[in-house]
Amino acid sequence: MNLKNKKTTLSDDAALYxxxxxxxxxxxxxxxxxxxxxxxxxxxxxxxxxVTIIVLVVVGSIAYTMLRxxxxxxxxxxxxxxxxxxxxxxxxxxxxxxxxGLNTEKQETVFDTGYYFSNGxxxxxxxxxxxxxxxDLDVTLMPKSVFEEYAPGNYFSTVSPYLSDDLxxxxxxxxxxxxxxxxxxTEIPDSKAVYGIDxxxxxxxxxxxREEPMVLVINAAPKHAENIDEFLSLLFFPDDAK
Numbered sequence: 436m437n438l439k440n441k442k443t444t445l446s447d448d449a450a451l452y453x454x455x456x457x458x459x460x461x462x463x464x465x466x467x468x469x470x471x472x473x474x475x476x477x478x479x480x481x482x483x484x485x486v487t488i489i490v491l492v493v494v495g496s497i498a499y500t501m502l503r504x505x506x507x508x509x510x511x512x513x514x515x516x517x518x519x520x521x522x523x524x525x526x527x528x529x530x531x532x533x534x535x536g537l538n539t540e541k542q543e544t545v546f547d548t549g550y551y552f553s554n555g556x557x558x559x560x561x562x563x564x565x566x567x568x569x570x571d572l573d574v575t576l577m578p579k580s581v582f583e584e585y586a587p588g589n590y591f592s593t594v595s596p597y598l599s600d601d602l603x604x605x606x607x608x609x610x611x612x613x614x615x616x617x618x619x620x621t622e623i624p625d626s627k628a629v630y631g632i633d634x635x636x637x638x639x640x641x642x643x644x645r646e647e648p649m650v651l652v653i654n655a656a657p658k659h660a661e662n663i664d665e666f667l668s669l670l671f672f673p674d675d676a677k
Contacts (some may be wrong), residue, residue, distance in 0.1 A: 506543040509535060510662045513563060515577035517649065518548040523639050527669075534669050535662065552581055564590075570656035574663060576634065582650040586630045587616040591652040594629045597663045606671065609633040611650060637670040 510531070514524060524546040531544050551559050566572045567590060575591075585591075594610065595603060611633055615626035634640060635648030651670075653663060668675060 509542050510544045510659050511573045512546045513550050513572050513575040514548040515550045521548050567654050570658045572654040573657035573659050575652050576649050579647050579650050582631050586613040589615050591630050597653050597660055599664050
């Protein structure tokens with residue numbers, strides 16, 4: 436028996452069979468009606484195409500989000516112990532960006548209401564302290580009791596260097612003085628200065644009932660100090676900011 440010839444014959448038969456299958460599939464497609472072809476396409480290819488498109492869209496969206504230029508921050512505002520009033524700060528953000536004439540596709544202001552100090556939230560205070568020191572926070576809004584607790588620790592800037600002469604005079608009734616303290620709670624001589632601005636009369640807080648007024652402080656190293664004046668003008672004199 437010639438096994439070599441037999442093996443060759445089997446290989447040839449397999450190739451011929453495969454060729455016939457290919458031809459048969461092609462012929463079957465050619466003999467289908469339009470509806471049959473549509474059904475065949477939907478059964479065997481549509482699902483794969485849809486999955487591929489979804490994957491491409493998701494990957495493209497992630498890539499766009501990661502690579503697109505982020506708007507330049509023109510003022511960064513931290514809000515302490517008042518996240519419940521988020522809609523107020525959303526409204527304030529819109530009005531401030533309008534007053535500043537920002538192109539919101541390229542520029543923005545940030546109002547972060549995620550800070551809580553009174554409940555022993557160490558991570559919140561740690562985040563605030565770090566951003567305060569490196570200059571990534573410009574101003575902070577906080578309840579008066581929180582201001583009175585933390586301002587003596589010399590965490591914030593005095594207010595006067597950041598106000599124009601006219602605004603400083605107009606806001607004089609709302610300026611809050613604080614005497615700085617040592618770590619042991621003793622007062623530092625000759626350290627009394629204005630470290631806060633009482634916001635109890637501003638329009639944004641007239642819309643909600645509050646147990647205590649909010650106070651504005653200027654952070655230790657604000658990067659966007661030139662826009663603090665604009666923000667205060669909007670808070671106290673909104674008609675002039677329009």
